[in-house]
Amino acid sequence: MSVVVVTDSTASLPPEVAAAHGIIVVPLQVVIGANAYDEGSPQATPEKVAEALREFRPVSTSRPAPRVILDAYERAAAGGAKQIVSIHISGDMSGTFESAQLAARDAPVRVICVDSRQVGVATGYAALAAADALVGGGSVEFAAEAARRRADACSSLFYVDTLEYLRRGGRIGAATALFGGALAFKPLLTIEDGVVASLEKVRTTGRALARLGDLAAEAAGDEAIDLCVAHLANPDRAGALAEALATRLADNLQGREVWCGELGAVLGAHVGPGMIAVCVAPRV
Missing domain, CATH: 3.30.1180.10 (Hypothetical Protein Tm841; Chain: A;domain 3)
Incomplete structure (x- = not known):
């Protein structure tokens, strides 16, 4: 695949859906007490977060470091990607989009970063729109624009x-x-x-x-x-x-x-x- 879609775990895509569309998902982190865990790990489930909040234990979150997103870009390139469209949670809600922009500077292939201006599955639907746009051989620019349109419509x-x-x-x-x-x-x-x-x-x-x-x-x-x-x-x-x-x-x-x-x-x-x-x- 010459163009690959990358998003982050806040996009809330079921793993099987992301895999079926060839979408790479970069995890954010959940910090419970003094311990940080990748979203999706057994220690950072929604149930554990809800339990910690009810017990008034400190819970916070952390964006992925640029190096973590760069690793995803490098994996995509190693798998044959020539270009990447990277679609993320609103930049006003998280620093994830900024991390993606920083990672894109050092990526081995061209990366277009898209701030979905959304949260949750609305970002996921934008990532799916980008993946669908690529099925017919669309360009990375076409996929990025498809993602923006879908996010704006949500x-x-x-x-x-x-x-x-x-x-x-x-x-x-x-x-x-x-x-x-x-x-x-x-x-x-x-x-x-x-x-x-x-x-x-x-x-x-x-x-x-x-x-x-x-x-x-x-x-x-x-x-x-x-x-x-x-x-x-x-x-x-x-x-x-x-x-x-x-x-x-x-x-x-x-x-x-x-x-x-x-x-x-x-x-x-x-x-x-x-x-x-x-x-x-x-x-x-």
């Missing part, structure tokens, strides 16, 4: 039990105005221009999740979409929402499965237990 919507975890990690972004009065509300949030922004405030969890479904339907409109529901330590509510949306948006999905699963450990560390997210990804 709507990332999420509910959190509390804004405290986002505040601790400094990821609260444009939603900071909610914090003072958030105790009486359940906040609905989105990603806007690469940062967390507020959408609405509702009084109860049930209403919040019902409204999340309505917002997902509004984002889908009449377009063909992919859809993912993610959660941290909230499988029953997430499963119910995914099932409801699969029925409600059946025409948009056109037979495609709704992905539903646990949020990755790195993102989970910043949103906390109970969080539920919906990503609506038009098939542009």
Whole structure:
């Protein structure tokens, strides 16, 4: 393969999906107490992060060092890649994109770095769009543009039990105005221009999740979409929402499965237990 797609573990791609598309995934790190672990390792599962947060143990995250991303680029080149498109979590939410840019300077092949301006599976859908663009022999520039278009089209919507975890990690972004009065509300949030922004405030969890479904339907409109529901330590509510949306948006999905699963450990560390997210990804 002359062009290879690289992304990072926050893209939340199932390993078998990444492998099927030839996508190389670089892990971020989760720091629990004094110990740092690669995301995806047995010590850095979403369950362990949720447990540590509930026990008030220190949890933080760390971007991959440029050398780690450079290793991925070198492996791709050794495997026959002549060019690479490297697609990552919003540069305003993580230093991963900056690490990719630094690594690209020393890469043995040309690398185009793409800041998805998104988080989670929206970045993953962008990486998949790049991989699909290459199937027909598209150029690295064509793949990078396909990734940007898909990321721009995605709507990332999420509910959190509390804004405290986002505040601790400094990821609260444009939603900071909610914090003072958030105790009486359940906040609905989105990603806007690469940062967390507020959408609405509702009084109860049930209403919040019902409204999340309505917002997902509004984002889908009449377009063909992919859809993912993610959660941290909230499988029953997430499963119910995914099932409801699969029925409600059946025409948009056109037979495609709704992905539903646990949020990755790195993102989970910043949103906390109970969080539920919906990503609506038009098939542009």
